[in-house]
Amino acid sequence: MHHASSHFPGNHSHDLWKRALERIPGGVNSPVRAFKGVGGEPFFVTKAKGCAITDVDGREYVDFVGTWGPAILGHAPDVVIEAVREAALKGTSFGIPNPLEVEMAETICRMVPSVEKVRMVNSGTEAVMSCIRLARGATARDRIVKFEGCYHGHVDSLLVKAGSGALTLGQPDSAGIPQALAELTITVPFNDLEALKAVFRESGKEIAAVILEPVPANAGLYLPMPGFLEGVQALCEEHGTLLIFDEVMTGFRLSPGGAQEVFGIRPDLTAMGKVIGGGLPVGAFGGRSDLMDWLAPLGPVYQAGTLSGNPLALTAGLAQLREMERINGWQLLEEIGLIFEEGMRRAIHGKEMTFQRIGSMFCLYFCRGPILNLADAKGSNTSAFARFFHQALDRGFYFAPSQFESGFLSTAHSCGILEEGLKALTEILQDD
């Protein structure tokens, strides 16, 4: 395995890594950062601006991850930094209603029509966890259906993998998840309406909700086949089951209204995050008023959070959303995405590789496509991916350190930067 040249003497990342391993499990605060998927040691970043990130040794990289989604305008956009700097002078947290909470709620409901009421939380996981509890409370049903390959944060009920067959009860996908809980979650392959129909035939009246990433971006990136999302929605409606879209990554990125606007589907509940925090800790969940009114203090479904609606996080998120609207960032992202896609398709022409993209989200798989579900994605040659990752990194281009993640473009990825990146990637891929 080719390892990044992170071992040259006086390499501060290496020193930090050794210390991190002493005091932080696996040296990281989130597993994907540990480079387990690509080998080698992670580098430590001290600064990020636009599409550039700088490590502790002063090396600069072009960032194709963008902190997994929030950096839609690139890192540290001036409008966000200025707004946060000003807001910080007025305090960082009140724990008392503040005007920004009203503004953010109105903004989200304006941009995402299916969301009539919304509650702020502090991470995507918390947003999804709250949707699950709300769906179970409002329907008085316990079962949940999810799709293989979709990741919804580290929610107990959703760290569950398919049992031996799609219809069998879920198996925990992590230690610490009680079997009794895992069994309430049924997992079926994405893009497989027949499997979902079978689950509904078997357990329809017990299913509180079906949750999915409308565009799965945690197993690389693959897309719903035509009619799939509509089929899922019809089955939910037929059985009184709620439809939850996890748009933590796609929300406010694929369009102002997220994937649900692109595909014309109105889910009952939506989990959101990332972009609306401008890089600060934020999540949100929302949907039909009659469902959201089940939440405390109005209704019997409890949900709370000390830092929910935090003024700094909402300042950053509102500044980012406003700027995206001012420059019509979504149009720009599509233009940037097209340039990148054309270049990537030329670079991989005739090779055992597949490039998939929607808007500013993409994945380069090291196997033949199309990739339509997790089983297809698992066919990728992960050693080839790891070699590509390190060759790109050595040339100053940072991609997600795992084949099973999505890449992200931002409005800061100028034509010049893209050309440089595509030139380097073409050289790397020619050598293979």
Ligand code: KE4
């Ligand atoms: P957080 O709890 O990490 O804020 O959000 C969880 C989550 C929920 N739903 C979707 C669709 C998500 O993609 C995520 C988190 N995304 C990962 C990227 N694969 C975050 C990166 C990480 O885990 O460090």
